Amino acid sequence: MLVHVTLAYAGMLGLLLVILSFNVMQNWVRVTGRGQATDLAMRRAERLLSSFVEYVPLGLVLLTLIELKGAPALVLHILGIMLLVGRVLHAYGSNEMPGAGLMRFIGAQMTFLMLAVASMACLFYFALGRI
Numbered sequence: 192m193l194v195h196v197t198l199a200y201a202g203m204l205g206l207l208l209v210i211l212s213f214n215v216m217q218n219w220v221r222v223t224g225r226g227q228a229t230d231l232a233m234r235r236a237e238r239l240l241s242s243f244v245e246y247v248p249l250g251l252v253l254l255t256l257i258e259l260k261g262a263p264a265l266v267l268h269i270l271g272i273m274l275l276v277g278r279v280l281h282a283y284g285s286n287e288m289p290g291a292g293l294m295r296f297i298g299a300q301m302t303f304l305m306l307a308v309a310s311m312a313c314l315f316y317f318a319l320g321r322i
Contacts, residue, residue: 196264197255200271204247207278211240239282246302250274253309260316270305277301 218233254274258267277298284294 194255194258196267196271197251197258200254200275201251203275204251204278207275207282208240208243208247211236211243211282215240235285239285242281243278246306247274247278250302250306250309253306253313257309257312257316260320262312262316266312270309273301273305273308277305 215233215236218230218236222230222233250270251274254267254270257270277300280294280298281302282298284291284296284298
């Protein structure tokens with residue numbers, strides 16, 4: 192199978208997307224008719240979902256590309272775990288509780304680090320193919 196490792200992370204991240212989408216739907220039903228634009232929980236749920244759909248697709252594309260180029264499974268798993276855990280921490284850290292801001296920050300940074308490393312791996316494999 193060509194993209195065995197990425198397949199697993201795509202599946203797990205897809206389920207996380209469903210959970211975040213249900214969170215938006217629950218808030219939408221709760222605030223219908225009461226001013227969605229001013230409801231803090233609704234705005235937070237929408238921002239979490241939009242952040243997820245901004246970063247995860249590119250992360251999965253990068254992961255797929257480097258897997259197709261033959262990146263070691265360990266590297267793929269580390270990057271996949273970084274993306275998954277980063278998004279979970281970001282979502283969980285967006286709740287109102289002590290220490291939540293730190294979890295959100297760490298989750299965002301893990302996501303950015305995964306994207307940066309995977310992007311550099313793509314450039315590495317591109318340069319390697321040009322030699």
